[in-house]
Amino acid sequence: MTFYNRGDEINALRSAHESPGYAFFVIYGRRRVGKTGLIKEFCADQPHIYFLAAQEAEDRQREKFVEQIAEHFGDRVPRIDGWDDAFAYLGEKLDTEDVVVAIDEFPYLVEENDSVPSYVQGFVDEHLHETDSMLILCGSSVSTMESEVLGHESPLYGRRTGQLDVKPFSFTQAREVISYDIEEAICSYAITGGTPMYLTLFDYDQSLAENVQSQILSPAAILYNEPEFLLRTELRNPARYMSILEAVALGHTTPNEISGATGINSGPLSKYLQTLRRLRLIDREVPVTASGTKSKRSRYRVADEFLRFWFGYVEPNRSSIEEAPDVVYQGTIAPDLSDHVAATFEDICQEVVWELVRRGDVEPYSEVGRWWYGENEIDIVGLAPNDDRILFAECKWTSEPVGRSLIRDLREKVANVRWGPSDRKEHFAVFSKSGFVDGIDRDLGSKWSLISLEEINHVLS
CATH class of the missing domain: 1.10.10.10 (Winged helix-like DNA-binding domain superfamily/Winged helix DNA-binding domain)
Structure with missing residues (x-):
């Protein structure tokens, strides 16, 4: 399957791997977001050991892990009695070659034996530290990764050199x-x-x-x-x-x-x-x-x-x-379907606002989100507290062009937004799937932006 995007994540992993000394990276995120694909893409041109944990007995998982190590190094599979021996064996082998070691679905190992993070801690402290190798722990159970790997009470706390919280793609x-x-x-x-x-x-x-x-x-x-x-x-x-x-x-x-x-x-x-x-x-x-x-x-x-x-x-x-x-x-x-898409369109319009901020095409905002109070709602409100500046925007996924009534409604609603001083600087934007009625732009001043679907496409391309 084609590998898409994730350039920033790949670069972060490559930078960590190429830096002097060892690296210990934690990768986590919801199921199906492409964590395994990311690891495999990164490892494709590196000497690596990739181990995918499964929901099966601890002994069998440990056997498979050791078999993966032995196969990579062309070694006979040794007799291993516990996880401490398994990681000690891996440590011995890393003395002979620098390797990327990726353990995918790490929470499955913890599920069978909650002492596994302690064994990994021993491996990091006693073996990995002395190498230029890289250890990656990956998991889809975000709660387990946050508590057993990243949490304050985890034996591994403070030992990671980097982490990636892999999110679904933006639009x-x-x-x-x-x-x-x-x-x-x-x-x-x-x-x-x-x-x-x-x-x-x-x-x-x-x-x-x-x-x-x-x-x-x-x-x-x-x-x-x-x-x-x-x-x-x-x-x-x-x-x-x-x-x-x-x-x-x-x-x-x-x-x-x-x-x-x-x-x-x-x-x-x-x-x-x-x-x-x-x-x-x-x-x-x-x-x-x-x-x-x-x-x-x-x-x-x-x-x-x-x-x-x-x-x-x-x-x-x-x-x-x-x-x-x-x-x-x-x-x-x-x-x-239009009603369903309308909610997504609001999120995409927020992407447009942030992209315009990144480009410097609009003044920056520290927060951008929805606003509501009682029966009043505004699709997007941007806050710039250091400048007493506020953005009000509506997003319309309709088959008709936006007319003057929406402009009037938005002007009426902003008075209910209690934020900033009375002389705050107000800016306005309207995003529209079907454009705007003729001449509407002549009724508005420089503080208004009317953004069509074509312009959204241009900004996000």
Whole structure:
């Protein structure tokens, strides 16, 4: 499979490997984001030992690990009785050759023996330190990696020389994969999200409708049951988590709304929400002007576009999909797709704001996010507290050009945003899929920016 993007991550690994002395890198992130592909791409032109841990007995895992070491060095497989002996054997071999050693899905080893991090600590302190070799520990269980490898109480704390938190692709990064035009590309990204595996399953020589029906709505397709697989991999009893994700995907975003939709009381619900946040399956948002820890105006959203699509359209329509997937697409998904894409479009417009800041085309903002209070909402608000400057922006994914009524509504709403002094500097922007009515720009001053789909494409290309 073609390797896309991740140039910064590859460069970070190469820089660490080429620097004098040893390197100990930790790579973690949600499942399917391309961590294994990143490691293999980096190791392709390096002497390396790649070991993929599995959910199997500790003894068998240790045997396989030692076999990998022996195979690389052309050695007979020695008799090894414990992890301390296994890492001592690896240390002896690294005295003879500098090698990249990558242990993928490290949490599976910890699951079978929680003393493994201590054995790795001994290996780093007693053997790796004296070499120019590199150790990579990688894992998809973010909570395990953060507690057992990166956490203060871990034996490995403070020993890493670098770390990579691998995230899904932004829309800008995903454009390297998605070969549709800008409008269709945004729609496609709103369905697959930035997970590399999902992106590469689509055939961009086919229409979006054909891809959705063949890669998601077909019971034989990988993505048809993908969310269930992800949850079962991470959780022993995923049913309640499934119901929470479905509730959030369908628009129940506050704790009270989620509780009402799922029937889960607020006490247990709080723990479920924390677990889903730890797994990076949902995000908690507060208005950009509010304190993240103190605000009571929190909302939850499904953190992945594909999961939001699946729980919004696939899970509620399973029976119909089994019988007539084309009818589900034409009758249920296609008529509602614009509403689904609109939320993704807001995130993409935030990417545009940050890209314009990076280029120096607009003045910088320290924070950019959504704002709401009561019935009032603004899609994007940017804050520059050192300059008492604030940006207000709306993002419209509609089939009609933006007219003067939206401009008027935005002007009225900004008075409700309590931030900064009364003489704060206000700037405005409107992003529109279908452009703007003729002459609207003549009614606006220099503090307004009107940004079309073509301009978005230009900025993010």
